[in-house]
Amino acid sequence: MAVEVSVIATSSLGDRSYLASDGQVAIVVDPQRDIDRVTYLAGAEGVRITYVVETHVHNDYVSGGLELARVTGARYLVAAADEVVFDRVPVSDGDVVPVSDGVRLRVIATPGHTFHHLSYVLDEAVDGGWQPVGVFTGGSLLFGTTGRTDLLGGRDAHELAQHQHASAARLADLLPDGTQVWPTHGFGSFCSASQADAPESTIGREKQANPVLRLAAEQFVTETLAGLDAYPAYYAHMGVANTVGPAPVDLTPVTSADPAELRQRIAAGQWVVDLRHRTAYATAHLTGTVSLGLDGPMSTWLGWLIDWGTPITLLADTPEQVADAQRELVRIGIDRPAAHATGTPEQWTTEPTQLRELRMTDFPALAAVRAGNTPAGPPAPDVVLDVRMTNEWNTGHITGAVHIPLPDLPARLADVPAGTIWVHCGSGYRATAAASLLTNTGRHVVVINDTFDQAEAAGLEIVTET
Secondary structure (H helix, E strand, C coil): CCCEEEEEEECCCCEEEEEEECCCEEEEECCECCCHHHHHHHHHHCCEEEEEECCCCCCCCCECHHHHHHHHCCEEEEECCCCCCCCCEEECCCCEEECCCCEEEEEEECCCCCCCCEEEEEEEEECCEEEEEEEEEECCECCCCEECCCCCCHHHHHHHHHHHHHHHHHHHHHCCCCCEEEECCCCCCCCECCCCCCCCCEHHHHHHHCHHHHCCHHHHHHHHHHCCCCCCCCHHHHHHHHHHCCCCCCCCCCCECCHHHHHHHHHCCCEEEECCCHHHHHHCEECCCEECCCCCCHHHHHHHHCCCCCCEEEEECCHHHHHHHHHHHHCCCCCCCCEEEECCHHHHCCCHHHEECCEEECHHHHHHHHCCCCCCCCCCCCEEEECCCHHHHHHCEECCCEECCHHHHHHCHHHCCCCCEEEECCCCHHHHHHHHHHHCCCCCEEEECCCHHHCCCCCCCEECCC
């Protein structure tokens, strides 16, 4: 039977894991921490997991590899050069791993994203020989890009970028053009230098489309390092967790908080996070909460914004939404929220004065105000605050706007000029999070709940940084 490869996507973190099988036994590559998704898929396909492999020690999520290997009895392959404190099967460049009579893995050292990064070529038996089907590239060769090289510290970024270029070239030289490329990163993960330019790819396509295979080494290094933006602060904790061996997850419901407890937690400066859509948050929310809806990358922004270890309470419409949020959070090492509450904002307080609204508008309204028109709506802005990332700002921003990236805002609230603030991002998600932080300090804020590509069309002047 031909080998089949199934994708297990974690869109909230921008990553993919894989289950590859010959119909009887299976390999799992770079699993997330909530391994029940993997075991369910293996059960549905009627296959037994015999190998779990890691391409590298991950910086953007806590791995489920160790626990998956434990519960399935699979062999756990980790780079021999990586210093970990748990039992594993150490593998190195050139190793061949026989999975079954018809499937094998070949280990190829592809340093760049990390120093000890490995890729795994998946071969299937054909006419008495072996033929490569695809290659699991982790954070090495991605779709139209590569994994970023600065996550181990800026001082190593240049050397790792050189390695990244050489590793991509090695894969391109070793493998036929028709070989499938199966990366872990590149679908929204901050681990990638830029985002994927296609939903799938081959070695041949990457030769045509990927800068790492089209540019000379030094040009690639220069352009790659120049294009790197900030990455989430919680990444500092992921590598540590993955080298010591992550504990099993506990996704059972957390304790329920009544209005008095919610009030106490807010007063204590803890994070009480409203998981509802931002338009529902704008209609009514509990004073002192932060908007991070489940419709966006909640865990990424929450993990980036909080002081690590701060107690977190979750608010949602339903228990199912709280459960979804718990699953998202364990992937980045936030194991147990302190409490939760479900229902409506009116049920979360006994004091109606604790409820608050948040005004929303759009870019045409901002253009109208700047043109001197004053249609009915929110008060005119004294400050237009752009909370997008630096690369987004440099590509184009509204004339006269103030720029503070959302991750920097908690430490820079005092830097926002006085007056009414109209805040925007690329879609409204980050702007609403920023607005909730600002209003919690007593500022008057209006959210531009609109996509940034509508700003110029609305008549606003857009400038770029040179």
